[in-house]
Amino acid sequence: MATIKDVAKRAGVAVSTASYALNGVKKVSPATVAKVQKAAEDLNYQKNGIASDLKRTQTNTIALMLSDLSGPYYSELIKGVQEVTSANGYDLVACSSIGGEQSTAIKFLKEKRVDGVIVLAHNISDSMIVNAARENFPVVVLDRELESDHVLQVEVDNRHGGFLATEYLIHNGHQNIAYISGPYNSHDNNKRFQGYRSALEQYNITYQSKWKISGDFTRESGYRATKMLIAQHHLPEAVFYANDEMAIGGLQAFAEKGIAVPENVSIIGFDDIQLAEYVSPPLTTIRQPKYEAGALAVHLIFQLLTSESVDRHYNLATELIERQSVQNNA
Amino acid sequence: MATIKDVAKRAGVAVSTASYALNGVKKVSPATVAKVQKAAEDLNYQKNGIASDLKRTQTNTIALMLSDLSGPYYSELIKGVQEVTSANGYDLVACSSIGGEQSTAIKFLKEKRVDGVIVLAHNISDSMIVNAARENFPVVVLDRELESDHVLQVEVDNRHGGFLATEYLIHNGHQNIAYISGPYNSHDNNKRFQGYRSALEQYNITYQSKWKISGDFTRESGYRATKMLIAQHHLPEAVFYANDEMAIGGLQAFAEKGIAVPENVSIIGFDDIQLAEYVSPPLTTIRQPKYEAGALAVHLIFQLLTSESVDRHYNLATELIERQSVQNNA
DNA sequence: AAAAGATGGCAACAATCAAAGATGTGGCAA
DNA sequence: TTGCCACATCTTTGATTGTTGCCATCTTTT
Numbered sequence: 023m024a025t026i027k028d029v030a031k032r033a034g035v036a037v038s039t040a041s042y043a044l045n046g047v048k049k050v051s052p053a054t055v056a057k058v059q060k061a062a063e064d065l066n067y068q069k070n071g072i073a074s075d076l077k078r079t080q081t082n083t084i085a086l087m088l089s090d091l092s093g094p095y096y097s098e099l100i101k102g103v104q105e106v107t108s109a110n111g112y113d114l115v116a117c118s119s120i121g122g123e124q125s126t127a128i129k130f131l132k133e134k135r136v137d138g139v140i141v142l143a144h145n146i147s148d149s150m151i152v153n154a155a156r157e158n159f160p161v162v163v164l165d166r167e168l169e170s171d172h173v174l175q176v177e178v179d180n181r182h183g184g185f186l187a188t189e190y191l192i193h194n195g196h197q198n199i200a201y202i203s204g205p206y207n208s209h210d211n212n213k214r215f216q217g218y219r220s221a222l223e224q225y226n227i228t229y230q231s232k233w234k235i236s237g238d239f240t241r242e243s244g245y246r247a248t249k250m251l252i253a254q255h256h257l258p259e260a261v262f263y264a265n266d267e268m269a270i271g272g273l274q275a276f277a278e279k280g281i282a283v284p285e286n287v288s289i290i291g292f293d294d295i296q297l298a299e300y301v302s303p304p305l306t307t308i309r310q311p312k313y314e315a316g317a318l319a320v321h322l323i324f325q326l327l328t329s330e331s332v333d334r335h336y337n338l339a340t341e342l343i344e345r346q347s348v349q350n351n352a
Numbered sequence: 353m354a355t356i357k358d359v360a361k362r363a364g365v366a367v368s369t370a371s372y373a374l375n376g377v378k379k380v381s382p383a384t385v386a387k388v389q390k391a392a393e394d395l396n397y398q399k400n401g402i403a404s405d406l407k408r409t410q411t412n413t414i415a416l417m418l419s420d421l422s423g424p425y426y427s428e429l430i431k432g433v434q435e436v437t438s439a440n441g442y443d444l445v446a447c448s449s450i451g452g453e454q455s456t457a458i459k460f461l462k463e464k465r466v467d468g469v470i471v472l473a474h475n476i477s478d479s480m481i482v483n484a485a486r487e488n489f490p491v492v493v494l495d496r497e498l499e500s501d502h503v504l505q506v507e508v509d510n511r512h513g514g515f516l517a518t519e520y521l522i523h524n525g526h527q528n529i530a531y532i533s534g535p536y537n538s539h540d541n542n543k544r545f546q547g548y549r550s551a552l553e554q555y556n557i558t559y560q561s562k563w564k565i566s567g568d569f570t571r572e573s574g575y576r577a578t579k580m581l582i583a584q585h586h587l588p589e590a591v592f593y594a595n596d597e598m599a600i601g602g603l604q605a606f607a608e609k610g611i612a613v614p615e616n617v618s619i620i621g622f623d624d625i626q627l628a629e630y631v632s633p634p635l636t637t638i639r640q641p642k643y644e645a646g647a648l649a650v651h652l653i654f655q656l657l658t659s660e661s662v663d664r665h666y667n668l669a670t671e672l673i674e675r676q677s678v679q680n681n682a
Numbered sequence: 683a684a685a686a687g688a689t690g691g692c693a694a695c696a697a698t699c700a701a702a703g704a705t706g707t708g709g710c711a712a
Numbered sequence: 713t714t715g716c717c718a719c720a721t722c723t724t725t726g727a728t729t730g731t732t733g734c735c736a737t738c739t740t741t742t
Contacts, residue, residue: 038724116447368731
């Protein structure tokens with residue numbers, strides 16, 4: 023593999039001249055530039071990005087950390103991240119946090135192989151993030167609340183979304199509303215649950231713990247939780263699933279028992295994943311502004327990178343998407 | 353940011369000793385190791401991965417290049433790649449080839465920022481790949497045929513899949529079978545089309561070009577192509593969509609015109625994406641062994657990295673998944 | 683005294699950048 | 713016309729980035 027040294031030698035110039043010529047620094051005469059470019063071409067020279075990054079002490083790359091690269095990730099969000107990143111002439115790499123301390127995500131976070139990071143991976147600990155973030159190494163978190171210098175949060179208003187979902191069920195005449203939760207340590211889940219509780223409270227419906235069943239955001243867990251709900255004899259009038267995946271699992275459980283949705287029970291999800299529109303019945307759910315969240319996250323990173331001062335916290339609004347999984351009993 | 357120099361100074365040892373201690377090279381006495389570790393801890397030292405990569409001339413990272421990070425990517429495939437990669441103690445980063453020559457994918461390919469590459473991005477040119485691949489920098493392509501040293505291909509048997517799909521329609525009594533194609537420059541599409549042609553031939557059905565309509569693998573294009581098909585008055589008995597996304601678009605077009613699937617027209621897709629099971633009617637399609645393809649790809653990279661000799665070409669079998677979008681008229 | 687063990691010095695790795703050095707151009711006086 | 717100097721433009725030297733690993737040196741043990 024040819025290095026810049028080889029190019030310089032072949033072009034008969036000093037290494038630095040070659041570097042200047044190749045990088046378009048204007049100190050070099052056009053004739054020399056041509057000579058160097060010719061030499062580079064002849065040798066099939068490609069710069070060693072690593073060496074360059076080391077010297078420049080920046081990589082022009084930002085990382086998106088996902089808890090699972092193959093997961094059902096919000097492609098809208100990624101699109102937002104991607105577009106803004108490349109519009110700024112930066113590169114984007116996605117890496118996974120599977121594997122805990124040994125994961126690629128953690129490694130990138132610790133070893134500063136990138137210029138900034140966007141975190142959407144619940145299995146990366148707060149302390150990890152706080153430790154890594156510093157001046158000139160901004161971190162934006164999309165999945166938690168975290169107060170710390172150089173850490174920004176972009177959040178979707180999950181609490182209000184939970185409220186919206188619950189209120190919608192109530193407005194449609196439902197009183198006994200079950201909540202199928204996500205993992206107890208999920209920030210999103212907790213916010214959604216808070217919204218659920220506060221809607222109940224506002225409409226003077228007493229919260230009953232028997233209507234809360236734990237899931238973990240997977241379709242499978244939604245299925246199991248729903249089975250448990252059915253096993254409790256007395257079915258609620260409506261079920262609020264903390265995300266769409268679980269709602270789809272629930273749909274399946276109901277279908278297996280011959281319980282019609284929404285005739286016998288109304289259900290609502292959260293996220294508005296692509297599938298939501300296609301299941302039967304189409305799922306009423308809460309949409310998050312995912313593209314905007316992603317775009318905003320990167321935007322903030324660039325602002326921090328250029329030392330502009332920015333707010334520490336952003337909250338994006340949610341929206342109810344009415345489809346056909348809720349019956350109006352009012 | 354503390355460097356290893358600072359650590360060495362604080363521990364009162366030479367830089368090299370600190371390096372040995374931190375990397376677990378056994379030449380160092382336990383006492384010194386402890387001293388160094390303590391110093392590193394005190395200073396919150398994190399090694400600079402870039403410098404390390406530069407010196408070691410390897411990164412222990414392999415890259416997965418996708419034409420679109422936010423695309424409807426085969427999560428099974430990514431899972432296969434991911435698991436094998438981390439099982440070998442390597443890191444995986446995904447990057448996008450959007451942006452052509454300036455894209456992150458191309459940059460990584462050219463600048464050797466990783467130890468190996470898996471390509472699943474039709475917009476990366478063959479010559480780009482051939483140029484980049486070399487001894488100790490293996491490239492595995494999943495989406496094309498490409499004969500070159502240090503380039504391996506793992507392919508799903510698209511041709512046979514196309515044959516299978518078409519044959520299944522024929523066995524179910526269909527004769528006029530339309531083919532909605534992917535982009536003309538897609539290798540996968542061409543293979544599937546070849547399979548379609550050869551099935552027709554084998555069953556003595558003459559190919560009619562009016563039954564071939566161009567799409568580009570997007571849902572939207574499937575929708576449009578289907579509209580065109582409908583506009584042709586005479587509807588075929590069955591439609592073979594070159595992928596599921598387009599079939600889903602087609603489903604929508606048929607539904608809008610009140611044409612019942614499969615009663616009025618049978619359809620079959622290709623890929624077996626997650627959604628296929630949920631659309632109505634559930635889509636009969638051809639499944640690809642995606643996990644296996646991904647896992648095999650990485651496996652091969654490691655074999656090449658350890659200079660084991662491997663075959664240049666692998667072909668994985670496809671499988672018909674029967675659901676309810678094809679009617680039996682036989 | 684030789685072997686074994688621990689530690690230190692220093693040169694890579696490939697690029698970039700500041701500052702110093704080289705070269706060339708033109709003006710002006712002798 | 714020639715010689716000298718100032719000045720601008722181009723090129724090179726050499727330091728720097730953080731880490732690693734070869735080799736040499738210095739202890740300590742047998």
